[in-house]
Amino acid sequence: MSGAERRLRLGHLYPALMNVYGDRGNIICLERRCRLRGIALEVVPVGLGEAVDPSALDLLFIGGAQDREQRLVAEDLRSKAGALLEAVEAGVPMLAVCGGYQLAGRFYRGADGEELAGAGLLDLYTLHPGPQAKRLIGNVVVQWQDGELVGFENHGGRTFLGQGCEPFGRVVLGFGNDGASGYEGARYRNLFGTYLHGPLLPKNPAFADHLLSLALARKYGDGGLEPLDDALELRAHAAAREAASRRS
């Protein structure tokens, strides 16, 4: 096994600002799943005003934030859009969650009508229907290419996809992008955007490994990963699915 030589660098965008609800769980998960396989995963924090070197990163992650931080990040993210798009076009896997997902799109129009330009990595836009609109909150189950994902969503904005990207998955239980289309998230190349916030990857180990596998295949030509003991992960997945089906 040549695992010991494999190294990955993960660019964690705005870890201090975009971390609102358990997003750190995704990083903890990737770190552990790499460590157990002898893959050296280096997490590189990328903050406001710091440059992204698209050729030096193998994975990218951006989480969600509160409004004040999200406004700060939106402006800065636009200055990084060129470098990020270069990475995405080159096939670097990227996960954008909740607020990060919205900002990866073309624009976000808030409850007050104020428009926030996004990074334009994904051909989509998000509208908040106004302060009286119901937030889309709850446990959610999504069918994606490799089975089911479980998670929790909590968003006021409704996201609409353009021609340039496809849905990440189909809503089985919950609301998804807009509560009406039946779609959840968006995908363009290896960039995955989703409203499943918080610790998405620990309870969906197949998706966590899919991201790692894409990164390894790109860098080493071989995305093979030894299986891990995921008994507890699958049990938590099943329990979360059960919680999602209880609510309706």
Add this chain to the structure above:
Amino acid sequence: MPGLRTTAGVWAAKAAGAASRALGRGGGTAVSGLVALRVQPDIVQDLSRGLGRGCVLVTGTNGKTTTAALVAAIARAAGLGPLVNASGSNLMRGIAATLAAAAGPTGRLAAGNRSLGVFEVDEAVTPAAMEALRPRVAVFANLFRDQLDRYGEVEAVAARWRDALERTPFTLTLVLNADDPAVASLGEGSKHRAVYFGVNDEALDRGCREHAADAVTCSCGAAYEYGLSYYGHLGHWCCPACGRARPSTQVTAREVDLADGRRLAFTMGAREQGVRVEMALGGLYNVYNALAATAAALALGLPHEAVVEALPAFQAAFGRQEAFDVDGRRVEMLLGKNPAGLNQVLQTITLDPARKVLLVILNDRVADGRDVSWVWDADFEVAASQFERVVVSGTRAEDMALRLKYAGWPEPSLVVEPDVRLALEKAVAATPPAACLTVLPTYTAMLQAREVLARRSGKRPYWEQGNERG
């Protein structure tokens, strides 16, 4: 003379409460309060005007129950018989129920209940409670992320508090945590007098903020900088861009000794005339609770001697570091319901390496927050190698077990038992005689576990405790 509607509301509340208890449905606090408000929507305004020394409102994400109980203890030491809402009954209906229960058949507060009100109030209910109660003193303890699916973001809660304060007459005195930038900002440019409390102890500096820090950016857009970092976003903060900074404090703790996490000591006041305070509570978060209560008491004009007498004698409030004796084992329960609070609990339990058996209970009921993502923001890593046996329980037991696994807790030490009653039995059985079982529940899990523990150890149910006892 009280209005007829108020008298009717009092009677209706008493009847509903008695019926609920007779049916074995707990203390009947919620239902009697709902009935009282239905009969007389202004019952809180009406009855609270009968409090001769007015009332204190205590709000914030963490520490409300303990801080309110401490204020009440200080008031008792000062010779008053304060009226206090029962733990957790901190919505309008809980306050209405407390006032109605304290009123006599004429619809006025009974003679023994007329001195001072001490009410803990839910963060979201604070604007309405402020309007109805018109408190003399309002304590804002802290503001952390908590149940985003219910309360919304930290900044949104702070904005609602600020609006409510603008509508409140200048006669209110604010008691504010200087170390929390989101809370301290409530006093900036305010028409209200503010008393600030805070900690001044370099030995407690963590050197960096925890992951679960919320108030990270100033209103001007720059990131806060910290001279001292205690926990969450609490510390000696300043904004390098606009110059806003932690205000100076009138009630201050220094030379904090956290001992083994079951007691603590600190010096309160200026260096020369400082008083050494020892308490039977553990953890830095309880130092903050003691400071908040002291500042509130002094703002009310209660004597300093009452503070010095009450703090050392204080016993843990309901479910907060409460101890039970079960089959010769000491069972200690420490409530942890959001990342900042749970981090403090974890820091506190690791102060005693002899704690070896743990029960963690994670529920996702409405009062806990349906979203359990927050457990990933708590730093379970600090206790990864401490516990030999760990039972994980609650409606989301599997989520909790997974969090512990990814925090590096050895998987063979984890037992998953979603049923709380069975989990408690397993955890007690795993605890050697005379040893300590540590229980970390979320809010509704605390109520469940407490009911079992109270029965197993011969304590009375919660609705038989409280004002009647005081």
